Amino acid sequence: MAKPLIQLALDSLDYEQTVALAEKAAPYVDIIEIGTPCLKVNGLRLVKHLKGQFHNKRIFADLKTMDAGAYEAKPFFQAGADITTVLGTADLSTIKGVVEAANAYGREAQVDLINVADKPKRAREAVEAGAHIIGIHTGIDQQLAGQTPFADLQTLLNLHLNAKISVAGGINLATVQQVAKAGPSIIVIGGAITGAACPETAARQIRKLVDEASA
């Protein structure tokens, strides 16, 4: 089974704390995500910093773009982001704009299906528009209401789309192997690492569990 990439989601608002968490978990992850709240507070400066410090990792800027796709994404690709996100609920022209910007810089566009009603339909349209990654995502507020991304992940994987599938939303030490065995390309882990008593230990454990599940 192909080994999924592990994406660390950083959702602290504090610049220094975000860099410190990235330093602790970086040896065990493939992609470093600047989560939307963190990106809104810390912006392009943090993208440049993390790309400079972790040049062998992919940097994910979780823009969740809703309009002006290319215009919003371009400065983040110029600053070193390898992947930016656009909302699946956006107009298809906005999704195409982010895809075009990503292609112009040799990077990737992820379409986030958070809050999309008909996920298979939108995922097919996004892939048709050139999206490189489709994100199954149960948001933090939805997690608080008891929702999980597992059923939607399986639905999307069953479509066998010509794009990578990423999954996010409350994945932790207890669930990461079940997720890895389902076969996504990318598994996103936020709070289970950043909120752990020892983030470095949690990241190492996640890496081990994913490697075991996909061996």
Ligand SMILES: O=C([C@H](O)CO)[C@H](O)[C@H](O)COP(=O)(O)O
């Ligand atoms: O994308 C996220 C959220 O919308 C805030 O930016 C999170 O980074 C993502 O859900 C992963 O975090 P956890 O759910 O804590 O694993």
